[in-house]
Amino acid sequence: MDHLARRIRVRAEAVLTPLGLRPRHLITLTMLRDGGGCSQQTLAGRLEMDGTNVVGLLNDLEKLGLVERRRSPEDRRRHVVELTDAGDERLAKAELALAGVEDEVLGALDGKQRQALYDLLRQAASGAIPGWSETGHGACVEAARDC
Template structure:
């Protein structure tokens, strides 16, 4: 990990440290995903599709907090690689239902393995207990933050 610059700020101010760590983790994650031909937005979409199963494009757009046009472009990329499948909804032929394919799940698993290695590298100085505590704190912090945007 790059050496952290000395930050002249009052004690207990974590924002700059979190931002620095997030940027470092993002750069390392992008490097790990690149050989798989994935970007973060692909990973998030595949993760949502695996968790939710068949979902309409509109519901996927809502879950990803993207407008419909951007979701169509994202799905075109994933469908072109055989990672997702779109089909007309049997209940409403005007809607498309999206699902992740077996190839999409396999690639998602490979990506998760690569990202686990990145996290192991970035957080190597933390004990397992500290990593677990960090995760719990981040979940709590993001839960309160995301509640304001939903």
């Protein structure tokens, strides 16, 4: 498993770099697409990252024009983070590139076998990480399997 994970990670980084993305960017963009916009604090919780680190991550993505931060109309002290159209397009390109990586690394498995692998990995993650499904991490399993 470790060998496959390293191989996927190296290949994923190779196809993400020309898109200006890193795996943590991909996971963030995927969470914003799948879960909609949210506050920086909520995003930090979902990513299980310190708020200061999330600010740096969002600075990277905002410089690329992939996310937008706005003051919350309900609470001016909070920022709402949303995926931009450019972010959605870049994410689609990244997912297409990562599908090629998946085909390369998991080419010995047919579609049914791959689905069984993903199902087993989801099950293992939900048992190994307390609160996995309750905290919304199930939505990012799809992104995590690609990077």
